[in-house]
Amino acid sequence: MLKHGILGLLNYRQMTGYEIKEVFRNSLNYFWDAQTSQIYRELQTLRERGWVTDETDVPPDRANKKPFSITDEGRAELCRWLRDESVRTDTNSPLLMKTFFLGELEEGESLAFFRALRERSRESAAVLARARDAVEEYSRRIPERKKAMFWQMTRDFGVMYNEMLEKWAEHCEEMITEVEE
């Protein structure tokens, strides 16, 4: 998966591994966490597959920089992946795994679990609220207005998911307290 994320970024422009990491940390962080070690490794395999190249016509401004750019094969692969029907339906939720077995704990403890969840949800809501303007601001500086729309969609997902999560946690707390009476 990270492979295609990297391809997507290199499709915008030539980048070094370090820059890729920065973009993930600053823009894609709320739906993907990328380790530098993995980024550098993936860049090697992408190069072996001929999807990216480190031979760029624009030489780096620093000696210790190693910029990569996407190849035509890489662009083809990016589109193939985007068109691919089989969108993994993000199964495997550690959150629900835990919830499923939460009946083993005392009422107080399971209540605390959902309260902590709501707390964290509120925190990310604050982050996402700021993200809206950041995306708008950034998109104003690039030519392709269309792309910014899809970036905003991922942020909107975050907002809606958060709202849902908070509602769900509340619902669970009610279920627990109703039984307790």
Place this chain on the structure above:
Amino acid sequence: MLKHGILGLLNYRQMTGYEIKEVFRNSLNYFWDAQTSQIYRELQTLRERGWVTDETDVPPDRANKKPFSITDEGRAELCRWLRDESVRTDTNSPLLMKTFFLGELEEGESLAFFRALRERSRESAAVLARARDAVEEYSRRIPERKKAMFWQMTRDFGVMYNEMLEKWAEHCEEMITEVEE
């Protein structure tokens, strides 16, 4: 993660690897996908850690069955995990990764993406609707009513997530068509 799922199930009762697989396939399938190969491997490491044992007092009804049961250490570990604050916030969403770069495709294609998503969402909604009664039915046959409540919560999450997903997909389709005019 699967380790603790297995511990949770063995905490209900003694089970073979095959039975564990069946429970995952029939009850936990909409939030976790477990391969048999992994289940058998995890059972070995759980045994090595002393959290489960294959030495059971109740001998299997079939020669080729190998039932496992949870140990006191296993139960302690299960509770430790349930109480653990650091609930991984399920980052890394392949769905959003794809959405982020969807601007590379034609409007028609990106619209098709969200329509397909809504279609799949409606399908799982139907499955989850049936799941409600299944959980109720099953819980009526066991003594611990309390546990069934948490099972229902995971189903409710599924329902709410699905609704959210459908709304989001609709919202995205609107964004695309509004720009297209």
Place this chain on the structure above:
DNA sequence: TGGGTCATGTAACCTGTTACATGATTAG
């Protein structure tokens, strides 16, 4: 007796994580 499903695995691989090492460049 032969096909289905019950039942247990092994091996290779892929993706992501954790911990660590190291050199180059820049700002104070």
Place this chain on the structure above:
DNA sequence: CTAATCATGTAACAGGTTACATGACCCA
């Protein structure tokens, strides 16, 4: 000059996937 941060990696591990192998049991 020195500390921060820019920049590139390696090694070992953990968790999950894919493909395959194999034997027991049951029912028609």
